Amino acid sequence: MAILRLVGRRLLSSVPLLFLVSALTFVLVSLVPGDPARTLVGQHATAAQYAAVRAQLGLDRPLPLQYGHWLAGAVQGDLGSSLFSGEPVTSMLDSRLPVTLSLILAGTLVSGLLGIGLGLLSARRGGRLVRTVDALALLGLGVPAFWFALVLIVLFAVRLRWFPVTGYVPLTDDPGQWLRSLVLPVAALSLGGVAVIAKQTRDAVLDTLGKDFVRVMTANGFSARSITYRHVLRNSALPLVTVLGVVLVSLLAGTVFVETVFAMPGLGGLIQQATVEHDIPVIQGAVLYVTVFVVLVNLAVDLACGRLDPRVRAA
Structure with a gap:
């Protein structure tokens, strides 16, 4: 019984850690130079094409909304899809x-x-x-x-x-x-x-x-x-x-x-x-x-x- 309580306490205490690490990672990655939308459309794409890809990937939304959307999916076991291959991240x-x-x-x-x-x-x-x-x-x-x-x-x-x-x-x-x-x-x-x-x-x-x-x-x-x-x-x-x-x-x-x-x-x-x-x-x-x-x-x-x-x- 004591072991089960220990496991339960450790798992419960890990929930805030997972939330904190995921949020910090999201912020730090967003600060790294680079734009996946620009990489996908290329340097010679028009402004309209670039904006359309950003909207399709959800990159045009504010950062808290992007993180909230990801977190809502992660809680349900859905980690989203790769921005480049479109393959599910979990797979x-x-x-x-x-x-x-x-x-x-x-x-x-x-x-x-x-x-x-x-x-x-x-x-x-x-x-x-x-x-x-x-x-x-x-x-x-x-x-x-x-x-x-x-x-x-x-x-x-x-x-x-x-x-x-x-x-x-x-x-x-x-x-x-x-x-x-x-x-x-x-x-x-x-x-x-x-x-x-x-x-x-x-x-x-x-x-x-x-x-x-x-x-x-x-x-x-x-x-x-x-x-x-x-x-x-x-x-x-x-x-x-x-x-x-x-x-x-x-x-x-x-x-x-x-x-x-x-x-x-x-x-x-x-x-x-x-x-x-x-x-x-x-x-x-x-x-x-x-x-x-x-x-x-x-x-x-x-x-x-x-x-x-x-x-x-x-x-």
Whole structure:
């Protein structure tokens, strides 16, 4: 019952957030230089033709009325249509969502497994591994994902020809080719996440190893492996779950650049194209999808933290 109340509170508190983000996005996009009506009719169109297209797209109405019309449709699940293709925004986003989700979920899995493994190993052994994790953290935070993606393409796609240079194969078409098309993008996307999680894991485990209960268990003859994996790692899980949620959200931002470099038909490429074309309904719909995703990730983190620590659940 407490979990249901928590979910209900989080979902209710997200409603003003969705409204605020959508309104702010609408205002900011309207301030960006560009006119979709002029792009559609061309530079040599007459004033009457230009005015007719603006009226057809609803761009001649005041900005509050434009936003109110969009909001009324969004509440009913209608995000409008693209100003350029006329395709429903929901269909455009839904068709590209599996690509982005594949990248994000695979990137989170790789970041979590490698990051926790490296951090745990460096905390237990110390020495060079500690310096390696620090160097990896500096590299992961300092190297842009798109630059690392270009390096991976040159080495493993162009020279060695192990993986395709660009493109995406749906899982339902060919699972093997789907996996091959994800390897390089996920590797480029996960570098920063591995670095952050590895450093956070090492610090959390070292902090837990200094607790009194660890010294008591060591004095009573418990093996180091049992202490580490059955007790220390569990007690260090709370900050790891939190940082994993942060990494998951940051991977969503990184997909915009990675999808562009690898020419993958995901949300990132669609957002970039819509921004260039000033396609307001597509931008609004994409921002709404992203905001809902962030809300769900935060909710999952809260539930996981409540499961791990009763004090969080009680609060």
